[in-house]
Amino acid sequence: MAPAQSGEADSIEALWADARTELDAVQTHEELEPLRLRWLGRRGRITLRLRGLGELDEAERPAAGAELNRLKGFISETLQMRHAELSAPVETPDIDVSLPGRAVETGGIHPCTAVMDEVEDFFAGLGYCTASGPEVEYESYNFDALNIPEDHPARTMHDTLYINAPVGRQGRQLLRTHTSPIQVRLLERQAPPVYAVSMGRTYRSDAPDATHIPMFHQIEGIVVDEGISFADLKGTIELFLRSFFGPDTEVRLRPSYFPFTEPSAEVDVRGSGGDWLEVMGCGLMHPKVLQGCGIDSARYSGFAFGMGVERLTMLRFGFADLRALISGDIDFLRQFR
């Protein structure tokens, strides 16, 4: 078929109709390329008509150009579609999809880390910041600043590991027996209001057994602000424990004693067996501790709480032997993922 070269140009409708007819008529793959050349090639019908646009009145030109381009787009899309339809299917080898994949083993974080992160997140939500401090600490921070003087019977509660180092103004060096020295360091450098948690390794001179390990983790929280009361402490602890152990957790505060808090309380949650399980200690900060950090205890009050990470982990997961946590046993730790 010879393309129309001159004379009366076909109407655009006629072009559409021709193009549709030809495209529909294609039966084989081989017919596609000649069809493309016939319409879209350098001397193709559309190409020629586009070239001829210049001869039209300026007013008609844009509309005619747009219509031709629409047709051009239609033809090339349809060609592609027909190309896909008519192409011979590619031979793809069968595979055994049931074979295992090239899986990479994943690792995991330690359950104590997971618990500490969760607690940090809870308190971050209340606007608390996170502080840290050294593990080898001075006696003054670990004991004296916390109202635990040398001869205080409370020091017998901490079987302390001491460092063989020169004794200076700050007393002997030791492995911190709790995370409380972090609060002292924080209060020394930051004026109230202070809302903070801190966590990390702590040490006591216990021979390892199922319920004692000489290295363990604590989480500590402190708040120092104007008008902080025991009620603020109680509500915060209850909210936290219900977040951690579940919304229906029964929480009990009972009077206790810590040299650095006054009043002091131990906190229990009701276990599934109905018995009360001790989870943390807390209290209003002792005025001597605040004063020692240079804080006016008549204007500011505060509370502090501290808990054992291993204990929380044990209560949540119900395993029996603390030593497993520091065994480095991958098979054991993997079960917490």
Added chain:
Amino acid sequence: MKVSSAWLRTWVPGSWSDADLPRLLTRSGLEVDSVQVLDWPGICVAEVLEVSAHPNADRLKVCSVDIGAEEPLQIVTGAPNVEAGARYPCIQAGAKLPDGTAIRKSKLRGEVSEGMLCSGGELGLPEEADEGDGLMRLADDAPVGMPIAEHLGLRDCIVDLEITPNRGDCTSVRGVARELAALAGAEFCPPEVVAVAETLEDAPQAIQIDAPEGCPRYCARLLRGLDPSAKTPDWMHRRIESAGLRCVHLAVDVTNYVLLEWGQPLHAFDAAKLSGALGVRWAESGEKLALLDGTEAVPSPGLDLMIVDGSGPIALAGVMGGAGTAISEGSVDIVLESAFFAPKAVAGCARRHGVHSDAAYRFERGVDPHLQRLVLERASGLLIELGGAQAGPIVEAHSPDHLPQSAVIELRQSRWNALIGAEIASQQALGLLEVIGLEIAPSGTPDSWSVKVPSHRFDLGCEEDLIEEIARLYGYERLPSRVRTAPPDSGIGKTRSASHPRRALQQQLSARGYQEVITYSFVAEEWAHQAGVDEPVRLSNPISSQLQVMRPTLLTSLGQAVEYNRARGLERPRIYEIARVFTAEEEGDALPHQPLMLGLAMTGPRHRRNWADPSEALDFYDLKGDLESLLGGRGGRCEWRPATLAGLEQSAEMVLKGTVVGRIGRLSGDFRLSEHGIYAAEILLDAVLTDGQAGRTVPPQIQRYPRVQRDLALVLPISVSSAEVLECVRKAAGALLHEVQVFDCYTNKDFERLQQYSLGIGLVLGDADRTLTETRINKCINAVIASLQRKCGAALRS
């Protein structure tokens, strides 16, 4: 401390029940460790109706036993003294003996036995209750079927209390009873103690106190004519044993009984073994003292408080008596000591000598400084009544200046309301304090009172202490709950920890197959030496020789953990730990340098065993690759500098911005024996933590123009490291270079002979602003080649 409910009931007669006791004491702040109810269910008074011979055993008898039930039980017994018509305690099958032994229905040589007739010993009673080795015979009119505990008057409830160090006043029946009375709203009724008749004129010689700061009060009394055969009565025996103490001898038992009752330790000396006047002074050098427990103490001069007589030291004051003056079976005349020793004097001494006695336990927590005479009268009364002794006058020495003074504290209602966070009316709050013996007087202002603390509550020293008492007695459970969130100016962000970048790092480590572990911060000293640290941070009192220094490196601990897991059959353990390491500071008493490190260790094959991947042992580059990924954008700037490091081979230091931040290599020494070798690295945690966008100068943008890749095969002198080559490429290629890859590293005999090797590098080039033309690409590549030739002696491989 164990305390008997039956004993408490004699002090607090009210309407409380045994079931209330643990709850009430817990509310008062006395932690209840355990509760032991002595009511022995299933054990009752039984009458043996009939005794017949056992058909199959000569020593056994078959009894028909009436326990007050419809049908008598058949019980087989081996007891020689069983008699028809007599009454004995009987435990039914299904019940437990006081020691926990369960009794079951069983057949003994073919005869059914539905329970057991009991001896006193089986009920946990003193052996005297038994007739030889037989059953405990009860009175013939003992009511059949009555629970045995009730019949014997033994029903009791023993509560084991954990006493916090501030509550020395609660280490006695008196103290616990006072708390109980306050919490139960019952009356506190101490037994009346009257001064005994002084029927002797003898008294110990005047007491010389040379250490009034350690012993502000010392009382003593001579008692003569104690009947050596006098026995401690059952009721006292039971109470002493209920507290977990053993009974020894009437005089000692009486001192223990009074100690338990009043919390004031007493000591009894055998008067016949004393010589000269009693005195209290600090230890002198060269002294020794054989103690009651069989050990010998060498007192610390000037630190340990000693009781002495004319012959020298006779007791470690408040801690333990000496063996030489101790009461024995035949003691007839005794000197009773009742003193107030300062907590400080006793605590140090007990700790130094590792001696923990009931007396030291109480003195170091503090005893009531005004109780000594009263308790001496109480003990004397008991010894006169039970042992037929005669008493002389009490001799007392004291130093009022050194006795603790009762505090008078100002208490304000505004303060207690503010700290407790609840409005508690003054009448109610003050009433609570009065119940526990505090004296309240108006102080002149309407909102404030003056509170006088009784001598037994020496722990109360400031207003907050009193407020704690109000809150505690009011009941923590009745207080409101509130939650405060931090105000905007509380510094969040200022002290925000590295927690978030650390967590991102840990997620990456998990995805790469590493399991986090936690291992001891203390290790054996050899480990430090193996890591090249001669003077590690040492513990003065390590738990064991294997845990005696603070580790200077994580690598050894991780190596051990890897081996542990390999030994348990794990094919390819990969672990990491984030922890501090410790290096001693040279200057004075400065704390050790204790930075947080990330340590990693791995061994085994590169891939988990599977059908698709070859089985290859992992090597240095597996670990290095992981570290490079963790370092993220900074990986390219980290220099891996070959270094000889203790405990490592194939080792390198990691250098960032001129500072050594970590090290990597294969563990050497004992670890070399490991089948695949253990590769390990540690790096300063701060160096791996990416602080999100910190340090970025250009905002992130989409690259609009495609990248192109050009490969170069180079021949290089072996003296030139790949790092130098890459550095040279980076400099020469300039801004167009996106990435440079090393796709091949090769050598053969010919290369070796020429001291050369071959390196294939791929350059990925791109331009953010326009498409790269062939001309620009070639210009860049030519510059790179020229630079490599000039600086690295490289040649293009033909």
